[in-house]
Amino acid sequence: MAGVMKTRAKKSLEGSNGKSPAIKSLDIDSSSSDIEIYAKEVLNALIADNLPPTPNNFSLYFDRLLEDKSENLRKQIHSILELEENNDDESTILLEQNLKQGFTSIKSILTVTANLYKNMSLMTKILEKRKKELESTPEVKATLNVIDILEGDVSKLNSILKTQSSQMKTIYDDTAKIVKSVENETIFDNKFGVYNKRYLLTKIEQEIGLIKEFNHKSSLIMIELSRELKKSVNNDKAILLMTRTIARLLLKTSRRSDIVAHYGNGVFAMLLKHTDIESAKKASERLCDLVSNSNFFLADREIQLKISIGVTNIDSEHSVEEIVVSAMDGIQKAYEQKSMNYAVSLRS
Template sequence: MAGTLKRKKSRRNIDETSSEVDMPVISALDMDNPSSDIEIYAKEVLNALIADNLPPTPNNFSLYFDRLLEDKSENLRKQIHSILELEENNDDENTIALEQSLKQGFSSIKGILGVTANLYKNMSLMTKILEKRKEELADKPEAKEALAIISTLENDVTKLNSILKTQSTQMRSIYDDTAKIVKNVENETIFDNQFGVYNKRYLLTKIEQEMGLIKEFHHKSSLIMIELSRELKKSVKNDKAVLLMIRTIARLLLKTSRRSDIVAHYGNGVFSMLLKHTDIESAKKASERLCELVSNSNFFLADREIQLKISIGVTDIDPEFSVEEIVVSALDGIEKAYELKNTDYAVSLRK
């Protein structure tokens, strides 16, 4: 009985070069005919996906497109990125912009409510002033006409004050309803306004999604947790300065990350990077590069120059464990790095 034997293809880490398939070589991009060079590179990406036995879905293709491009010349990378910018359309960025607009709108409503409340207080103060002037004029018979005018004015102010109070109550009700809507939206947001990266909710969702993909396609992905050195925090002893340092770390993470990486604020100044299709060894190299980048970024506090320093925990994404266990493992890596003292990062793997 005839049959076919399918060869099981081994997974590779796409940060390394594969020799399973002959890849077309492109050394530079011909700007007179850029489409042809893009086509050649696209075929290279497709061959890499086939070599790794991965389906050429848009997400996989985009991820491999970015990663394989890192091995090309700087000139080629810049030229291809300039072409990609012409059609760039990031749904997440659009969502983030919408979230920011919504929060700004809510802040404006809150400001209107505050102005209305102050107006109501001023009207109440005006009523009290009129009452006081009326009492002063009551002891002066020659001021009867003025007293009558004040009484009329007092009645008008009282009516206006009553109307304003009713409208203020209505506005407060509208504000409360809007606050509930914004709160519900915040529970579904993906962006951390304070540091300009993704938030914890989005991170956990992406880790869970990646676990499902790993279970299906058996590739390697990693998670790293990053925080500003605790020793540095203690030495600075200035909350505002520490916050600025943490924000600087966030910007550096975005600067060094690839489009397929997920940079998020986990909480309390701890950041995370989900490195898709990246094994532990490559995650360690990424951590080394990140530590070096941060250490070369000095921070000035008054006349004092401070060298930034971070601690990193590294772990793998294993679908046999829960999202929480994976996150805790990466956080344990940070603690391990502090214990080792001679390194800024450490790997933590679950047993």
């Protein structure tokens, strides 16, 4: 299939006379703008690596090669990208957030209705009490008649409210089932503001298929807040805030093509597409430095954040589960070695 795609790509670049004017246009000349020159470099790199110049591959190489460019060029290109950014995943995430917010609002309505029902029941009891107090006074017979009527009205209202409350409970239960069904298909982790485990595993599975087809290299790194740091802090709320800080830092340092996700229990993952082990190690070093330079304040105590990272390669010979376990083993190796905050774990 790869050969077919390459052949089609080549034919699409050839003119009617069999020559290749499009390939010739890849030559860089002085009249081209910086971004045009860079785009040509990206396309040349794809062709050199025998990869079909699909939008997905172009985007991956566009991000990867940009890391080695000057800061001015990176800023120029990032400013352009921000203007045209249109991510379908972001739209999906926004939809998920709105859905969950709507469910929360329905739950609040149910709570208010339940409280109203309780207050009506309390009012009924108060009326009964006052009626008994008045029964001991003969001259207030007319008042008792009024209270009897009022008691009947309150009882009817209470009965109606009870029925409506039951109906709302049924609506709430049905909505809860819908939301639960949607949650099984979500891609976003609300707690940490990154992708969730389900989305991560799906993307790793897809990457395995792409590697099998095109034979490029990709890596997976797993990251967690240092266990020694969590033990020394021993404060669940503070640990949660520090873990959220780690999530924000991961998003800050990641490329657009990287997948940042919460795997579970405060462990994060970054799927680094078209990234070999050496490049993944450099990315891990940058992450460790970025985090260590970010201090966290707990009351009057200043805490230096620290993470542990496991690095592994993604290949077509192993399953998603085996790849994830290998990255988790890397975290354990990092703790055992102690000389580094990250370690590489390769499968045999």
